[in-house]
Amino acid sequence: xxxxxxxxxxxxxxxxxxxxxxxxxxxxxxxxxxxxxxxxxxxxxxxxxxxxxxxxxxxxxxxxxxxxxxxxxxxxxxxxxxxxxxxxxxxxxxxxxxxxxxxxxxxxxxxxxxxxxxxxxxxxxxxxxxxxxxxxxxxxxxxxxxxxxxxxxxxxxxxxxxxxxxxxxxxxxxxxxxxxxxxxxxxxxxxxxxxxxxxxxxxxxxxxxxxxxxxxxxxxxxxxxxxxxxxxxxxxxxxxxxxxxxxxxxxxxxxxxxxxxxxxxxxxxxxxxxxxxxxxxxxxxxxxxxxxxxxxxxxxxxxxxxxxxxxxxxxxxxxxxxxxxxxxxxxx
Numbered sequence: 030x031x032x033x034x035x036x037x038x039x040x041x042x043x044x045x046x047x048x049x050x051x052x053x054x055x056x057x058x059x060x061x062x063x064x065x066x067x068x069x070x071x072x073x074x075x076x077x078x079x080x081x082x083x084x085x086x087x088x089x090x091x092x093x094x095x096x097x098x099x100x101x102x103x104x105x106x107x108x109x110x111x112x113x114x115x116x117x118x119x120x121x122x123x124x125x126x127x128x129x130x131x132x133x134x135x136x137x138x139x140x141x142x143x144x145x146x147x148x149x150x151x152x153x154x155x156x157x158x159x160x161x162x163x164x165x166x167x168x169x170x171x172x173x174x175x176x177x178x179x180x181x182x183x184x185x186x187x188x189x190x191x192x193x194x195x196x197x198x199x200x201x202x203x204x205x206x207x208x209x210x211x212x213x214x215x216x217x218x219x220x221x222x223x224x225x226x227x228x229x230x231x232x233x234x235x236x237x238x239x240x241x242x243x244x245x246x247x248x249x250x251x252x253x254x255x256x257x258x259x260x261x262x263x264x265x266x267x268x269x270x271x272x273x274x275x276x277x278x279x280x281x282x283x284x285x286x287x288x289x290x291x292x293x294x295x296x297x298x299x300x301x302x303x304x305x306x307x308x309x310x311x312x313x314x315x316x317x318x319x320x321x322x323x324x325x326x327x328x329x330x331x332x333x334x335x336x337x338x339x340x341x342x343x344x345x346x347x348x349x350x351x352x353x354x355x356x357x358x359x360x361x
Contacts, residue, residue, distance in 0.1 A: 030082055032063035032075075058082075063104070072185060076107060076196035083111050084203060092225060098122035107196060113140060114204055114352060118225060140220045140349060150205040153180055157202055160184060160194045167192035209353040211235060211317045214346050218321045227324045232353050234292040234299045235319060239353075241277055241290075242305065243314060256307040263288075280333045287320065287340040289333065299324050302336045304344075318348060 031041035038059060045055040060082060062075030086093040095112050097105050098121055112119035119138040150157060156174055160183075164170050167186050183198030194202055213219040224231060246252060251259050263274040264283050279291035279300070292299035300323040306316040321339050323332050 030079070031057065031059050033059055033061070034063075034065060037063075071103070072196060073193070076104075077199050079104060079107065080111065080196060080200050080203070083108075083115070083117075092228070093117050095119040096122070107200070109138065110197070110200065112138065114200070114350075116140075116219070116225070116228070116351060118222075140216055150201065156180075157183075157194065157198070157205075160192060160198065161202060164192045166190060204352055209236070209239060211239075211319055211351050211353055212348040213319050213351040214343055215349045217343065217346070219319065219351055223324070224322070227322075230297060230299060230324055231322060234290075234301060235317075235353055237292060238277075238290045238301055238303065239314070239317060241275075242317075245274060245277060246307070246314075252312045253309050254307075255309050256305070259307055286344070287336070289336060297325055298327070300327075300332060300336075302340060319351065320344075 031037040041057055045057045048055050060075065060078050062070055062073075062078050064071060064075065083093070083095070093115075095108050095117055097108050097119060109119065111117065121136045121138070123134040123136050153176065156176060159170070167184075167190060170176075170192070183194055183201065184192055185195035185198075186192040218224060219231075245263070246254075246259060249262060251262060254262070263278050264281050264285070265274075276291040276293065277288060279289040281288055287302060287304050290301040290303060292301065301319055302321040304318045304320070305314055307313070308315045320343060321336060
């Protein structure tokens with residue numbers, strides 16, 4: 030991707046030609062609105078289009094990587110946030126000037142503990158939709174809808190009149206619309222190369238877990254039950270009514286705080302170590318945490334013990350949001 034500046038276009042063309050000589054298929058495009066002369070157009074059009082393209086590659090099954098070496102420096106803060114939110118590896122080639130005859134350290138940006146207050150998006154869902162379309166008189170709109178200051182970071186306005194979601198607001202709004210939110214350990218198994226390589230499979234199986242857990246609660250008349258009552262029901266011995274919990278509580282023992290989801294076989298073996306929270310007043314899952322996973326070939330005689338040990342050692346560690354594509358969590 031290149032900006033509308035001539036230097037960016039030339040640089041992208043050179044990189045494209047070089048990669049093609051090495052046998053790669055390269056798609057090169059200019060992102061409309063990424064330019065240096067009109068700040069308002071950069072914010073309203075360029076950044077939004079840039080986010081759209083990263084979204085497309087992240088959500089299209091590609092193993093995307095963000096390389097922020099050189100190029101358009103104004104995009105680096107936004108690219109950094111995108112990399113964290115979309116779980117895309119982000120790298121920087123360390124050096125001052127570069128030569129093909131030399132090698133340079135490749136620095137990987139670690140996953141940061143971003144704390145996103147998604148409840149704000151739920152609180153202002155209708156307002157966000159209006160901002161996405163554009164609002165003519167923002168001051169009047171704020172008074173009418175009693176909007177507090179905590180949402181101002183996502184809004185771009187001109188003298189208190191017209192208002193719309195800024196690039197950050199658009200970024201989070203699209204994620205809020207499209208993704209199911211779960212949590213994983215900061216710099217844990219889901220930050221590694223194995224998780225990135227198996228991302229489509231993991232997203233699909235986490236989606237099956239959420240669907241199975243939601244449907245289990247509904248089909249057993251537990252929507253008004255507390256989490257403790259749901260867990261008690263799930264972990265009952267099979268002969269007394271716990272059989273329908275099935276793969277949700279694989280190898281689970283009474284009193285366990287964690288569970289193992291044995292994903293239905295679809296050509297590849299998957300196991301997920303997870304826990305959950307449930308709000309019986311809102312009648313919905315409020316938090317699903319995926320601590321660890323196994324995909325493909327793994328030691329079936331030892332992974333359960335490994336999971337249990339891993340949970341005890343890591344259950345109190347910092348969690349970060351992990352975003353799941355929408356097609357993977359539709360409940361029946």
